[in-house]
Amino acid sequence: MRVGYSCWGFLGPGVVDTPDGSRAYRRPLIDGLTAAGHEVVLVQRNRDLAEAGLDLREEYTYGGLPDFDVLMLEWRWPLPGRNTTPCGTPRHTCDLHRQTELLEHYTRACGIPTVIWDLDRQLPADDPLRVLPNVAVCEFALHPTPGATTVLCPVPDAVLDAADPAALAGMARPVSLVYVGNQYDRDDAFDHYLAPAARQVGHRVAGKWPRTERWPHVTFTGRCPFAEVEAIHRQALATVLLLPERYNAVGHMTSRLFEALLAGCLPLLPAEFVGGEVFVPPVLRVSDGADVVQRVEHLHRMAGSTEHADLIAACLGFLEPMRLSRQLAVLDDVFTTLTSLSPRR
Template sequence: MLIGYSMWGFLGNGVVDTPDGSRAYRKPFLDALRAEGHDIVLLQRNRDALDSGENFSSTYRWNPAGFPSLDAVILEWRWPLPGRNTIPCGTPGHTCDLHRQTELIDRYTRECGTPTLIWDLDRQLPADDPLRAMPSVSVGEFAILTTPGARHLPCPVPDELLDAADAKRLSRTVREVPLVYVGNQYDRDDHFDRFFAPAAKLVRHQVAGKWTRIEAWPHVEFIGRAAFHDVDGLHRKALATILLLPERYWRVGHMTSRWWEALLAGCIPLVPVEMRGVELYLPRDLHVADGQDVIDRLAWLRGLAGTSQHADLLAACLARLEPFRCSTIAREALAILEDVS
């Protein structure tokens, strides 16, 4: 098949001041689709070349304005962002992601009935959106508890990175920072205040990302945004992290790439026990109910650091990643498209 893929993001490192968590897995996911024998054409602006100066044109092709003959479409769902993609084209600050997505849906999904997978990566597609009822459309979500009618299509883990992860080697890495968090503030204040901030009073820590409302936590070390290529290094020097999630994520078991990005660097994630399906992602010893639990688990992990028990814990965590391999998730995406063909 020739699959059209719509994304408003990057295949490479991108730029520091643009959030794009999908960079962690987008290229491996596309490569996994190609490994299954399919061709890909990218349907949005080539932001790698135009914004970050990275050239992937020898391997991938873009068609940001036309309408090639496609067998299927995958859309990383975009939603209205006032002042950005809702203002007229050509206006300063305008981004054309939503405009282009609308064009693609009108041409392929509505007019041609092309099999369409809407991958709602941020849980922004309204539950009553008419697109959900169209026979040629299926919606994929990271969540365990999906919106009625949607399919579980979780965040993929790059096969190459998972194959290279060695629990014994990772356990021997010196972890100079007991606690780290890498990610932006968006809708995470409650979890941050309950789980991260109490521990930050007692242990060395760092918070990397866009955090603009920090007055409530004067004791926390915020180090600003980190470039995508620096995320792995931040995790590799840290013993543990906490998976801080917006309520709309944790209530349905929607897990982001931060889970496996940390693990593959040997940084142990702690996860709030209130998250739906928490046992799917991490062993019980790493579930936390409050800030005191975080403090206690950090003390326990510091006692394990560098030992065989540390390696065993990492191995048990890495084993939880196996069902989420990019190659597996790519085949699931193709099966979803087949179901609406």
């Protein structure tokens, strides 16, 4: 099939001042769609070229409004002061305008089968798009919105296959606890888990945290280039998977799980995350900051041992259902079903 793919982000490392978390899997996903026989055309702005100076036009196709069999959208939503402002105004980004244009032209006017991948759980449950016969909604959640399909956050097969538990356990890890990510909707989880633990263990928090006055004891190091994320995790024993409540309530797991784990940084998952047993073993579930400290101290005692390697190996096993190849198979079924049912005009 010919797939129009809309994403407001990068295929390469991008730039530092961006919250584009999908870089960990977007390019492998698009390459996987191509390897599966689909032709992919990227239909948002070429930000790799325009902002990062990376020219990928010999490897990927970029288009205006060409013909497609399927339109696939990484869902964008209104961000006041950014994509809701008139084109050409300071700080304006045109992702929402372009998405609206794509929906009007392909989904509504032409009846093209459309897959909305709601990566941030921002599409309202009562949005009229959900009931259109040519629209399918996909979510990371174990318990998705009624009518939506679960497509787990995809772990690239090649990096999962290359992970060596013994080698990862044997690495020097001078930092006890890290968190790599931005502040958005995470203050409560940070207060309950990481901030108390930071008083007792060595730590680092990397990302955009503009409001930190209430945590003067926490070491915030600011945003880091995407290429440094793996290196930060490779220096740390553990991370806490801080997730917004709208993710916890439905078992919506992000790429932070596999980004940390594939670097040997063990993920501690808050107990309120629904379906946590699908993603980590019981020993890595935590209920509060004291639990975080206890787990980190235990990891220090086992660091570099066979027990440590065995725990990493066990955690890698939890990533198997998230393999990119498995998620591509789910998407392919969604494409096939949608194209067989969608009336085209």
